[in-house]
Amino acid sequence: MYLRKLQRFLAAMAAVAMLAACSDDDDNARLTLEGTTLFVEGWGVTATMHFTSADLRSISLNSVPKGWTIEADLPTGTLTATSPAEADREQSDRSGTVSVIGYTMSGKSIIHKLQVGVVSKEDLVSRQANCMVLTSPYTVYAFDPTLRGESGEKLATAEVRIVWQTAKELVRELRFDGTTATFYIDGEKDDVVPGNALLGAYDRSGKLLTTWHLWMTSAADYGEQTYAGGRTFLTLNLGAARNANATPGEVLGSFGCFYQWGRKEPFVGPAAYDAADGADAKMYDANGETLYLTHEASSPETGTAEYAAAHPTTYILGTEASGYDWLHTPAAEPLWSGERKTANDPCPKGWRMPSERDFEALRIVDAAAGKESQYGWYLTDGTATAYYPGAGFRTYLTGVVQNMYNPVSGVEVPRPWTGDYWTAGTQGRLSSAFVFWFDAADPARSGTTPSEWRRRADGMQIRCVRE
Template structure:
């Protein structure tokens, strides 16, 4: 994102040498000041040959001439009268550079000067100095002395404080004969100063406010007589330079400032990109503007160098009119004209790192970019490197980049950068939404990625208390000794905007995101009324990624297509490709229906399956097939792949055991594995409000189902939306408006390739369901300490 500080420089005329008053009777038309004038060269009048026949040199002569300042069509709109001559010095030098006539007057523009006849004379006019004795003394009798004289400022903006501007002009090669003569050509004066107009505004919806600005390297003096090359009066010493000082703006969103300054011709540089017109590339003492502002709580400084274009030129010439239309955009590390002070930026990782961070709209945040997930020590069997990872084993990213976001381009992540081992980002104006951002190495390979959940929800304040209800814990079949206990659960799915749904719109907002079992990165969910379409997500440049695109070859692969020579290679691929959904290909030799290729307990040894069991921090008490039933799982600790925020993790397998009430829903004599699933199709056993103790017709669209979470038939109620899921075979969206589900951290059992999850549909509730680990299901997190 480098288009983050833009300024446009325009010309005010189509003339090759703009804004210059020639010694012809020319009225210069300034126009509408939509542009900056580029070059103001010195203008030479035609020779004024008054004749000299029969008259010798040095005879008495009286010279009458009319002096005028160049006019502007919009002078009435200016605080300074830019073309008015109020007081005037006339100096006449002969071809030897000796003063032969001099006059100071105020008021009238017609001047009568007593002089002597001579050929090849130069007549100088200096206006609006307000100093009658400016050119007194013997030294002024030499033209060379006049050319060495400078006007010095007291304050940086002195040229614009008076009523009129300093102006100078000259006529060369004038022949003056004896007697009274009137010059037929008027001497037109040009300004000693350049006019600079700053039109500064902020990008719409950027959240930027301007706190102050200042102008640097303003020449403190300038020659009265213009020189063809650089102005030698601008020496390196501090006395020759002024600054505007800090001009406060009270957190404005626009600033318009006009000021006048002496010329500062610093030359050109070989610069082709606007963003590279920086201090590092600028000539010494080039004039520039510093703008300070705030983006939320972050202090930002923009630096804009002046000149005749946006890139290579650093010249401000006398008599020039420069207009700069500057737009302050969002911040990017790649734009070196922008200096950001992130002091005070909220560190989302200060308490601990995670794969998901919560943020609010229009705010600045940072988090550690060198830690994988929660930084947990990682065994070789589930490590992306194939070796043991120590706690907080570092990665070394080079750049941060958006993977996808909801809501539209730059609606969730407005600015993103990597700085000093941290990802810095600014959220957009959308108050509820999701994004995935990644860091890459110098080769452009993703090292890790994080889910940014923009929400106004306080997870702890809205959390709910679940009371589990495990039963049929036959000690001959189970090793976990499960008993009823209390869990602190989120009141909504991970990534959801709302916790309840009453119509199609709010239902989709309650869905959250989909996750494949054991993977850390989310996928967009479906939506009510969207058929097989997912919620709108956009890539880093703002391209919409519809379901047809996400199911294409770029974003969907079969497990066989994914590198899988080892578990580490397989896991590393998912890290490098967080938006690629991995599906099962019918007919493939691997029937594990797991994105981790070959993860089946039937393989001998079942090494890959055991790795898959532990990716989200769960495992079986005993993975031998003689203990085949569900609910015989355990928590071994949150891993680097857990998708929940800091302090939260995937829930255990028995989380939803209170969602049905019968101990033996399938009747006496049925197999024990049916008991432990607690599944039922009988609405009488749904632990739901009475209005939802029913089954629905297959054509009915439901928004979700409510369950009592801590007691039977009363107390606190949780809502689980009918979010459907992403199918692990074809990769499409399925069962939206029918199917409520959520992953646990646990493998289902010692004899199953599947994972344990909550399942509720129109005609059934299964608190301990089992399904393909390839499927993309929602996630609802539990407080880790509970």
């Protein structure tokens, strides 16, 4: 009897010791992947990634995308991914996310998400500018962040960061090797995920040196039209996802970014197509945390081109002392020009700000047939016809998006809408805008003004013209 009790006691102690040992092993267990993505450049192609681990008894993969072969070898610390064969691409997933699961000695799990995908590579150096248009999905893009805009001026860039983006993980895998920056743009249904982002170059002290606007839009929407006067315009607003107005979502997507006159840094538009409450569209940082625009009144300290460039998420409000310009003291040289491309021009390579003359011939196709729900007009010069959304503007006093019309009667209402497009024209402290409005009481009285002098601290839309 005593012997059996002793045997049971020793077995229990052994079990406790084993559990304690497993617990110690769990405390030291780890699984670390070399990265969060494993890309291949083609169909039927294999790529590998290394990982490190400790005190794991096994490793497995879950939710493997259709058509992919993915294996993990624990002894060698190697992940191997083979993309679907070319013949199977129509029945397979081009990209997807797999769960890499390591099991501890006690059976607990450590899980990492790994994206795999068939990607292309695209070099942006030949079209590097303050704004770079990205129309290719599933692509790793490269550019030179040691150069400012299109000037070729060298920068002491030590780091490249995401300043803001309009969706979480819109820009992925941003890396800088001291010479070249690369980043990945995903796709949906074989089209680019639309949106906007701002990248910043920083020196070793953390000072922001310059920024680049990344504009993701569908290749089907990104086009050009030549008007009767010979001027060629983009077919959509700078920063727009599309150029359509069949649904509220399409209307909102057609708005694009907003700009204070003379600044190259874009601002997001309203959260709703009718700008009902003045709320801004969402912005996120590199970690997916929500960002918000800040507002500063123009002063000798804040109302400078240097301060604006260093604070790209700050909307600088006009004051009486600044003449309701965001600049407190006028710039010595024009920040924008309708004759040549300036260092602050926000348009992509090969495009520039329009002059105040470029919109002169545009007229509403049929004002009497206008309706509130289309939130814009089809405008024509007799040769080309294009949809121009009425997105309203950010007011120079508060920086809030408002969408109102002000016809001859002087009546102002929060809705329907007005279209406000910057040109490069200047007159003292004012700059020229192409403006149109919808008259709810009598659509036939709606109209256009090719050149209206506005406060430069306003934020408006831009439709770029070919250089």
